[in-house]
Amino acid sequence: MRTSAFPVPAPAPQRLTVDLAVSEGPVLLGANGALYGLSDDGVPGDAALEPLKITSVTQKPEGGAQHPGGDALTVARSFFRTGGGEILVMMQDVHAKWPYENLGIDDYLLKVDKIVKDISADPDSDRFVYIPFNEPDQIWYELETADRARYEANRDRFFADWRTVYRRIKAIDPDARIAGPNEAGYHSRLLRDFLAFARREDVLPQVITWHELDSASLRDFQAHHDDYRSLEREAGMAPLKINIDEYGNRRDLSVPGQLVQWVSMFERNKVYANTAYWDAAGNLNGHVVRSGIPNGGWWFFRWYAGLTGDTVEVSPPRANTVDTLQGLASLDTARRQAQVLLGGADGDSDVVVRNVPPSVFGDTVTATVAEAAWSGYEGQHATPLVLARTRVRVAEDGSVTVPLRDMHRMSAYRIVLTPGGEGTPAAPDVPWSARYEAQEAAVTDGEIRTQGTVEDPNGYATSGNQDVGSLDRPTSKVDFTVTVPHDRSYDLAILYGNRSGAPATQRLRVDGGDPVTVTYPSTENWTYRAKKELQVHLSAGTHVLTLAKGTAEVTLDRIDLTARAGEPTASYEATLADIGGSPSYDYTSSAGVGTGALVLGTGDKAVFDVYAPRDGYYTVVAQASSEVELALHGERVTALPGRSLRLYLAAGNNRVAVRAEHAAVRSLDVSGDGSAEGTLGCPAAAAALAGGAELVASPYASTGSRIGRLGNSPSSTAEFTVEAPRPGRHLLVVHYSHDDRRDNGHAYNTDIMSRTADVTVGDAEPVKVTFKNTWSPDDYWTVSVPVELKEGANKVTFGNATAWAPRIDRIELGRVVGLL
The missing domain is CATH 2.60.120.260 (Galactose-binding domain-like)
Structure with a gap:
């Protein structure tokens, strides 16, 4: 190794500049949508949907065969009641196969008729948008061919079918809004021809759609957008609404630092956009854990939903570049707030906010900085940590500089500027924390794998772009050498994957001591990251934390240690x-x-x-x-x-x-x-079962048994009796499991299904509750339902007359307002 007598200077911080004097127009919040982000009424849960203020989602027609869930009219119930904007209906997803089976335009028109009749009869029909064709550049018409003659023949065939289907939709629903042409990628040649044809034949869509599904889109989208707008001007037409109704790769989903790069370019251009559907429906494409638990990606979108006023100009160090520091910002003069969201780079950055208006902020501001970290697709993320809160004097040139140090490229950061009043802001309590990559630890009988790089954009997001798998031998282990500053308890978070089909275990040892069993719930696959949290007590100094194979293979990505106070x-x-x-x-x-x-x-x-x-x-x-x-x-x-x-x-x-x-x-x-003190609990064994429902032994259930074969008949019920010491509003928490799936033969989608149960409390009307798939029959999740209990005995009954209800481990009830 070559050494130098002279210290190597640290690189200068990158600079991201925000100009509060240059407005881009009102905040749109257009880039927070998802394709198949909703799978059922209640999945995701209302408390996860409502805060995001989602402007559009893309779903399949009601009863469509492409996937088992995600029907537009079904998910509309929860989407609209939580303030959602509009639903784009991918009409060709009525078909079962991918690519879609082509049975001729006459067969497709019969399907179109039913879809439009169903939607136009809905009370909220004006909030749906029809997408007649999906990716016609590749499916049915092959419009991306380089051969000119072949392109023109295919183009004319597509245009004729577009005209036929467009007019059929309008004949049934004259007020229908239609979107297209919906290419898999941006094609200037096709769009120029399409606009000319659609205007001439009076079949112009109300929304222009295409997909941006490559990492290169982070570089190229601006040119695509500008080229399309130039085509509109060339055609002499007013700008149409744009919806990029599929965007991003697997490596982007759930990752705040990646998402900020995509969202910033869409919001800057005031277009709508929906994340792509690469895995399982019902979790906003990797941004909601289970049914209602936030991960780091959810918190980024929550921050995005919190922008108000106008967006303002942001100048990153390198514009239109793949994987680099990017950001977006807003100014709300009524609320007297400026916000900056940024991320996508490691290291140090200076955020320079120019033209801070003295009439809004005065001569000092309070700058609050918080971090939303990557926690995995299925890793819970607590309220984002506030890293700094300081009063800063506005410089003579009207600027404020906020330094960010030791940034992580997978994290997003939020800076909020408010007027600096009297007094000193409380400094946030930032606990000591350190991250340790599995691939940098000592690996025995395991395999280091590369994931989620630019070269493999649809690989799963992985910390440091590598993880450790094949830990399936009796001697497999990973030794992490860690150094901690104090003698105390630490929170240990393990990013992992478990596709064994049941809870899996590893043995945790500290410095070779007695093993502690770590149990990992199931995940979608080995690389669909979840997070396991536990506590360890460590003395100040260096230790070796060993994770060794237990009952089944577990893939390890990274561990985090955080001082617990x-x-x-x-x-x-x-x-x-x-x-x-x-x-x-x-x-x-x-x-x-x-x-x-x-x-x-x-x-x-x-x-x-x-x-x-x-x-x-x-x-x-x-x-x-x-x-x-x-x-x-x-x-x-x-x-x-x-x-x-x-x-x-x-x-x-x-x-x-x-x-x-x-x-x-x-x-x-x-x-x-x-x-849990003061809650009312009932295990499965306490329920009165009828109509074929039965108590089944389960080693992973809380008391060793669960209720199975519940439902699928009006007589099949499970009835719990709960003694309430006081009447009032309670939260009913159901611990359940199920793993229903239907394989539609899609290489990149896991077609999980939900179950439902009708829950009746006392004499109240039954409430239909949706239970998302838990990845295995032996992993128990929770769903919560507000209910009213009377003082004394209350009957809580579960059933489903027409389909199987979930397996039930136990129920708990907590009075919403408890006794101190």
């Missing part, structure tokens, strides 16, 4: 909450956690997205000037300033609304690990 706590700032009505913003004081206060009056509300690592009770404190009313799970409770409430939260995201006659609210503070 007590029970988890999070402060949710009121000035960054979703609002209703017209509250005002007060930044006269910068002291404490909140960057200011949200002043609520009659008719106003603030809605907070509160994360819970598990179902259970948490301590919630409203930092407000006077009493406020909190609404959660359909229950309302008065919160006095600074006084603790004990509230039952569901695992994942919880929407907590705050109202007041008049109060200045700074934050909602939440602490705890999710206590």
Whole structure:
């Protein structure tokens, strides 16, 4: 190794410049959609959908054979009730095969007739958009051929069919909106011809769609967009709405630092865009864990949904480049906030915000910096960590510089600027943390594999682009050498994959000591990352953490160690909450956690997205000037300033609304690990079973048995009796499993299916609850349902008259407002 007597200077920080004086127009939030992001009514759950303010999704026709779930009219129920925008209907997904079987245009027209009749009869028919053809450049018409004569013949055949189908749709639904041509990639030649033809024949779509499915799109999309707009001008027509209704690769999904690169270019150009469907439906394409738990990607989209006002010009170090630092920013003069979202690069960066308006911010600002890290496709992510909160004086040239150090390219970062009031902002408590890559550890009888690179864009996202697999021999192990600063407990997070078909185990040893069993729930496949969290106690200094094969193979990606300083706590700032009505913003004081206060009056509300690592009770404190009313799970409770409430939260995201006659609210503070004390629990063995439902032994169930063969008959039921000491609103938590699938022969889609159960509490009407696939019959997840209990005995009954209900391990009920 060659050494030098002279130290090598560290590279200068990259610079990303934001110009608050150059508006790009109102925030669109167009790039937050997904193809097959919804699979059923309730999957994903409402609390995961509503905060994202999704403007469009793409789904299949009702009853379409392409996939077992994702029917447009079915998912419309939850999509529209949570504030969703419009649903694009991929009409050719009525077919079962991929590529679609071509039975002739007459056969297809019969299918078109039914699709349009079904949708046009829906009360929300004006919120659907028809996509008559999908990827015609490759399927049925082969329009990307280089041979000119062949192209023209295929083009004319496609144009004739487009005209026929377009007119058929309009004949049934004259107000229909139609999208196309929907190529698999951008083709200037085809679009020029298509626009001329469609205008001449009066069959012009209302929405222009194409796909951007290659890593090179991060470089090329701007040129594609600009070329298309030039084609419109050349044709003498007004700009049409654009929806890139499939974008991104597997390596981008779930990764905040990758997503910010895609979203920034779509938002800058004010186009709509939906992430591509590469795996399983119902998780917003890798951004919702289970049914309602956020991962790092979800938090990035939540930040994106929080942008208000106008977007403003952002100049990255290298524009239109694959895998580089990119960002987007907004300025809301009414709220007196500027926000910057950025990511996609390692190392150090300086964010320079220019032309900070003194009439909005004054001569000082409070800069708050937070990080949304990559936690895997199925790895839960707590409320993003605030890294810094400082008052900064605006420079004489009207600029503010915010330094970011030791950035991770898979993370996204949010900077919020608000007016700097009196007092000193509370410095955030940033715990010590370190990351250790599996491929850099000592690997015994395992294989290091490369994943998710530019050269293999549809490989799965992997920390450091490598993981360790084939840990399937008795001697397989990975030794991580770690160094920690203090003698204390540490949170250990393991990014892993488990496709063994059941929970798998490894043996964890610290410095060769006695083994501790680590149990890993199933995942979709070996590389579809989830996260296992546990605690270890380490003395200050260097240690070796060994993960060795247990019952089955587990793929290892990375481990994270984080110093634990007590029970988890999070402060949710009121000035960054979703609002209703017209509250005002007060930044006269910068002291404490909140960057200011949200002043609520009659008719106003603030809605907070509160994360819970598990179902259970948490301590919630409203930092407000006077009493406020909190609404959660359909229950309302008065919160006095600074006084603790004990509230039952569901695992994942919880929407907590705050109202007041008049109060200045700074934050909602939440602490705890999710206590089960005071909950009402019933194991499977306690249920009265009828109609063929039976108790089945299960080594992975909480008490060794579960309810099976439930449903598929009106008489097949499971009835629990719950003794409630007090009446009131409770959250019913169902621990369940099932692994229904239907293989449609798609190489890149896992066609999982959901089950449903009708849940009846006492004399109330039954509620149909959807239970997402848990990847194996022996992995138990939870779904939560708000219910009313009376004092004393309450019957909770599960059934499904027409199909199998999920297997049930146990139920728990927690009163939404618990006793302190």
